[in-house]
Amino acid sequence: MPSVIEFTAPPLPHYIISGFSPLPVGGKHPSRKNIGAFDLLVVVQGCLYVEEGGHEYEITEGHALILRPDSSHYSYMGCKEETLHYWVHFQILGDWKVIEEEDYLACHGRYPEGEPGYLSLPPFEITPYNIALPQFTKLAQPQKMAETISELNEMNRNIHLASVRLRQQALFQDVIMLLSASLGADGPSPQSACAERAASYLREHYREPFSAKQLGEAINFHPVYIARCMQKVFGCSPSTYLLRLRIDQSKLLLIQTDLPVERVAEEVGFNHAAYFTASFTRFEGMAPRKYRQRFAWNKG
Incomplete structure (x- = not known):
């Protein structure tokens, strides 16, 4: 039976650290006991097989599992295919409890019809x-x-940098809201489903020239509806989403390879190096060469 982790805020959950882990066939998530922090696993490809508290979980693409800080967990099976997943360690500084999801949903429905959905709150408290x-x-x-x-x-x-740590804590609350929004949901809303399909298509074809008409034909939605859905879910148009995606891919090439900036631009779908440099500088606050000098790994 699925469980729910319920806690009272403030304080809000505190982000500790996160990462991205590829696992080969036969690879396993580490076995741990009472690690003292929550461990969120989000699988984007393949499947993780993790046991905690007598429950065996198959965490497939698009699924998430929160491992508790007070329990033992281990991989009861190796990956059957190459598996990619994000992990996030976080802490809930206040009290929290675990209850059955069915019981939670039964007791925490929406306000009954006719009953006000707000409370009169005392000021300054x-x-x-x-x-x-x-x-x-x-x-x-x-x-x-x-x-x-x-x-x-x-x-x-x-x-x-203290300013970055503050932005991380603020951004981490988006992770919490995305998790909370998944509770009891029968599936994504039509708008979310459209935006997710468009984003998935763009990620697979980011090197190719962009066409709103071609995107619409590929995922079977009208381009205007796609743009509206992506603006609602991702806060930007499909073309801006694609631009951000290309910039993100270029950062990996700048850090991990010695390719000239002009070749990096070409590899991620830019036809003109000057436009790539201008776009990169606008998004990252520095030119591609400066970014490489600052973040490139030491070699040799």
Whole structure:
């Protein structure tokens, strides 16, 4: 039976660290006991096989599992295919409890019809509220979750800066909201499903020239509807989403290879190196060469 982790805020959950882990065939998630922090696993390809508290979980693409800080967990089976997953360690600084999801949903429905959906709150007082997270769930917006955690990972390069740590904590609350929104959901909304399909297509074809008409034909939605859905879910148009995606891919090439900037631009779908440099500088606040000098791994 699925479980729910319920806690009272404030304080809000605290982000510790995150990462991205590829596992080969036969690879396993580490076995641990009472690690003292929550461990969120989000699978984007393949499947992880993890046991905790007598429950065996198959975490497939688009699913998430929260491992508890007070329990033991281990992989009861190796990966049957190459598996890619994000992980996030976080802590809940206040009290929390685990209850059955069925019991939670039965007791925490919407307000009855005719009953006001608000409370009269005393002024100037901090009023606690409850937050519930599904321990194991099919994510309502898996692509957005993956991109949010990826952005958290990118910030780790500058984690020594107090301003970056503050932005990470703020961004991590988006992870919490995405998890909470998946609780009891029968599936993504039509708008989320459209936006997720468009994002998935763009990620697979980011090197190719962009065409709103071709995107619409590929996922069987009208381009105007796609743009509206992506604006609602991702906060940007399909063309801007693609531009951000190309910039993210270029950062990997700048750090991990010695390719000239002009070749990097070509590899990620830019026809003109000058436009690539201008776009990169606008998004990252520095030119591609400066980014490479600052973040490239030491070699040799």
